[in-house]
Amino acid sequence: MSEIVTRFAPSPTGLLHLGNVRTALLNWLYARKHGGRFLLRFEDTDRERSEKQFIQAICDDLGWLGLDWDGDILFQSDQAAQHRQALDRLAEQEMAYRCFCTEGQLALDRKLAASRGLPPRYSGRCRSLASEESASRAEHEAHVWRLPVHRDDGEVIVPDVLRGDVHFACHDLDDPVIVRSDGSFTFLLPNAVDDAIDSVTHVMRGDDHLSNSAYQVWLLQHLDMAVPAYLHHGLLLGRDGAKLSKRSGSHSAAELRQEGLMPMALMQAMVRLGHPNISEDALSLDALMQHFDARHVSTTAIRWSDDDMWRWHTRLLHNLPAEALLAQVREHLPEADESFALLVQGNMERAEDVLAYRRMLDAGTALSEEAESVANDAGNTFYRTALDAWNGMARNENDWKIWVQAIKEGTGRTGKGLFMPLRVALTGALHGPEMSGIVGFLGEGGVRKRLEDMIQRIS
């Protein structure tokens, strides 16, 4: 079996969005899983809308996600000569023709067809122009190039690995434009021809391309080029079941990165779509790849929800090695050290949650309203008792147990009423790590300072 080659072929007209990310990931996984190559090719045929900044942004995002590509970045525009040549070959065989219809005419045609309940297809007006006439008019008339796909008989078969052969009757297909009146190519031909040039063996893309594939299969066959295996996956929908849009919860990768999302969280959520029961400790891209199976790439439309992704974020955060964890924590609390980060690691969903524990690092940190009400409820004498007990005891490894026992006896408080005021005084938060760990972290002076501050605050 020859080498598997997949590609991700974005157009540099915008940022990488969730749907793109999934397509890129799927192609990457497929290639890597089978020891093949994964190519990155920018489809910059739409000169109007292509922008350099997006090329950089997309590369950055892919890098952020850990999706590396093989070889140089490819650009569709570099293959212009090949595209031209392909067009010439088609024209020679009369498998492409010039169309001189104006956009106004076409719009009218469509309107007319619609009013008669017919599909809005190209009328075929220019299809059978004599080649001499066509050539001579071309010298002074604007025109596009079309493919004569539409006809009464015959069909085009799109070989799809996931759903079997998909049949399209030529009768239902249109004569698509492949070259615009400004001479530039539309997506159809360059995309297919480049795949052939680049020896792409498997094309994984959204099923919004299914009908495009019909045209491209037609094209490749008439060009005597290899037709790749297609895997048209179902599209991502918003959580409301409607097309994924900004409103329904779509983001650009860049946006998520800014929000502090760990890229692996996104990868986790995405790879697991369609894959039942990937073991939960498959936390790396490599591990995920081991479990990836293209047969599980689903053909159904999938509801995407950010929740799962963020849950993975939390899970990943809880499993982060100290160094990486500290880096994230310090973005919000620069004065944090490793022992602090490790102490609160299990008690945060996102790195910014450490802000709730600022008081552990800065004894003077003010209290939230809730915390203050807990403190007031306990009262000044409670804290005095606690401070006295703390000052009066011998220091040893059971500081916490001995201390809390002493306070219990001194105040008569137990359970929540005993622990919460202490927790609030020492951390500023109503929840968090176990108290013994907190006391250990703050140390003798640290605890004293916070109790003294507390006494002052509520006196």
Place this chain on the structure above:
RNA sequence: GCUCCCAUCGUCUAGUGGUCCAGGACGCCGCCCUCUCACGGCGGAAACAGGGGUUCGACUCCCCUUGGGAGUACCA
């Protein structure tokens, strides 16, 4: 309108004619652990869209309906 794709718990899915009064994961609910949050442990509710066939037998095959998605551009 036309064409194509899709259809199992809330979600992602397992299931390729009998092993399924449908299994898992996430979520949800309850209990346990517990000062709190989280973790962990245990348990629970929760689905074959509907109707026709085919068959001894249908979640599985066929048809229709319904529902959802996509395309129908000189966007990709």
